[in-house]
Amino acid sequence: MNVKTKSKKIDVDYFQAELLNWYHTHKRSMPWREDPTAYHVWISEIMLQQTRVEAVFDYYLRFIHALPDIESLAMVDEDVLHKLWQGLGYYNRAKNLKKTAQRLVNEYQGQLPNTYEELIQLHGIGPYTAGAIASIAFSQKVVAVDGNVMRVIARITGDYRDIMQQATKKEMEKVVYDLLPDKDISSFNQALMELGALLCIPNGTAKCNLCPVSKVCYAFKENRQSELPVKKAKKARRIEKRTIFIMMNEQQEYYIQKRKKHSLLSNLWEFPSIDKHVSLHDLKEILQEFGIRYSKIVKIESAKHIFSHIEWHMQGYFVQVISNETHINANRKENPFEEEYTWVTKDSLEKHYSIPTAFKVYVDSIEHGDIYFLNKK
């Protein structure tokens, strides 16, 4: 049977046989592939969004060890969940996991439903993840089209449309559906992803000489790998300047607070900050205004963190305080303080509190003792 795409026909039997044969010989070993239950596929797929496969291994194993099933995820304490997620970024994904787990316990007897149609109704599960769970865990004949798969399909079929457009994605889902075998959908979908991850890699560096389906590939035949897929540039990110201050008291405890006022990273622990860069002189004034008595202020490292639409350009100050009181309700426009706060030791910070990756430079400075020694200088 042949599948007619926008620009060519593909011999489906040949494509399926070659791709599956290659996959079964070359697939990487991954912890979630050992026991691909719906829960395991779900957790791994959410972790893999925006993160490299190898980087996810340790997070995944730690997460599954701590929360082995949907019920334990539904009941997990929020701070424990954030700690398990720390380093993966995009904390909303972790929050959505818990929210969905609670719904599954209440409405689905603590199980993920086994159809694409039901999975897609769940919070935080989009078409790709629903397709991955339904096909890998439940052998449903559905597609799972992510960025890797779109790259492969665009190159094979010579599709020059913008892959950032929903209409293009829908078309590609149809092409992949027509290529699906009747059996072993799980392997086929994973094979396409694996081909995109291992051989059909981005930026024109595809390893076509090793590719099992190069015979039917438009980009290979026409030497157009570097032109495909077409992906229009995203809008430039907004730059936000921030001044972060790391306050330590006389008991060598650090001040952290729960971020409530903002939608970005809300409910996560952070160091206080002001959303502009300030001079040492201005910072002293701000601290005085909030009633914070200090014995030392030292400028520390600057850092940059990139979110999907925003970039934080941070400068940092270490503040050795001589009083534990902060006047958090002061009626000032640039109020760096939140209502919920605590002072924690270095050990406690490391073990029990999840501070978003955006503050990694400052957390590392505390954990490596650099901040503590500033106090001694």
Ligand code: SF4
């Ligand atoms: S032949 Fe090259 S460009 Fe075509 S699918 Fe294989 S790796 Fe990708």
